[in-house]
Amino acid sequence: MNEAPRVTIVVVPREQFSVARRSLESIFEHTKLPHELLYIDGPSPEPLRSWLDAEAQQRGFHLLRSCDHLSPNHARNWALEFVETPYVVFVDNDLIVTPGWLESLVRCADDTRAWAVGPLYLEGEPADGIIHMAGGAYGFEGNAPERRFHTEHILQKTRLDELSARLERTVCDFVEFHCMLCPTEVFEKLGPLDPGLLNSREHLDLCLAIEAAGGQVVFEPASMVTYKAPPPLDRQDRGFFWLRWSEDWTRRSLEHFVAKHGIESRYLERITIATARRAIAFDPIVARVRSILGKGFADLLHDFLMRAEAVTNRLRFRGRSGALRAEDRERARA
Secondary structure (H helix, E strand, O other): OOOOOOEEEEEEOOOOOOOHHHHHHHHHHHOOOOOEEEEEEOOOOHHHHHHHHHHHHHHOOEEEEOOOOOOHHHHHHHHHOOOOOOEEEEEEOOEEEOOOHHHHHHHHHHHHOOOEEEEEEEEOOHHHOEEEEOOEEEEEEOOOOOEEEEEEEOOOOOEHHHOOOOOOOEEEOEOOOOEEEEEOHHHHHHOOOOOOOOOOOHHHHHHHHHHHOOOOEEEEEEEEEEEOOOOOOOHHHHHHHHHHOOHHHHHHHHHHHHHHHOEOHHHHHHHHHHHHHHHHHHHHHHHHHHHHHOHHHHHHHHHHHHHHHHHHHHHHHOOOOOOOOHHHHHHHHO
16 A cells, blocks of 8 residues: 555454454454554453454554553543544444445545544444444533533434435534544644543543534444444453443543533433443343243342442442553553
């Protein structure tokens, strides 16, 4: 490829590692546009670590590895230190891409001069054709510091074969970090991503900042990707998954977001979403008990496991910063 790359793909861990190989292989297969690839890896399971080391050496992409699990924004900010192309596209390590995904995002950014561009997000398996989001909308009601904030994932849970009309490129309020392309100069204007948002609302915070600075966010359906979330949750992913959605990280993120944007304190009730998400790890056990002993026993077991996990989670992950160690940065620069 003689054309100089204009975009850097930055892959960061989201909540699991078991889909990471499939995700990266889809990028290798379906990305024809010249690009740089920068992959952030944490303390991933050994088979994946060895595979990533071999692929980085063979394909020549930049692999950065941290000693601890990083929060997503800390990982993205670390990657931005190495990005030298006009565009950067952030991709989570559980995303499956399709042919033309990157070309369409770059073309949209060229055409619109948008500060952030997002694709059509699907969820589940690509063949299922279930929409996760076709652009997002948000709104405020009332006045700070007690204004209400609401968001909408447009067309969420709609199947592609149920659409009555072709989706069109359009300006929207927000796109998500599952896959988001930005001109690199956006971060020169706005500064780095907010490290106070450890596990949620990072995309909303950035898009609110873009709006405040006079930039646009655009949804581009010509690019299509699939967010491959658990369940099932692999046993080896439980530690990282529980940290990613820990009560400590969730509470600190929501408190920071509420204070920063003048939102009513009831917004903090959303911490229950992360608690429920962690319950995914117990689904196989509960389902097994339900099949043998019935729903009543299964419900009692589920309640016990969730109460025990909540206490353990508070003790196990309290104080984990999600930040990059100095020795990681020095090793990467060496």
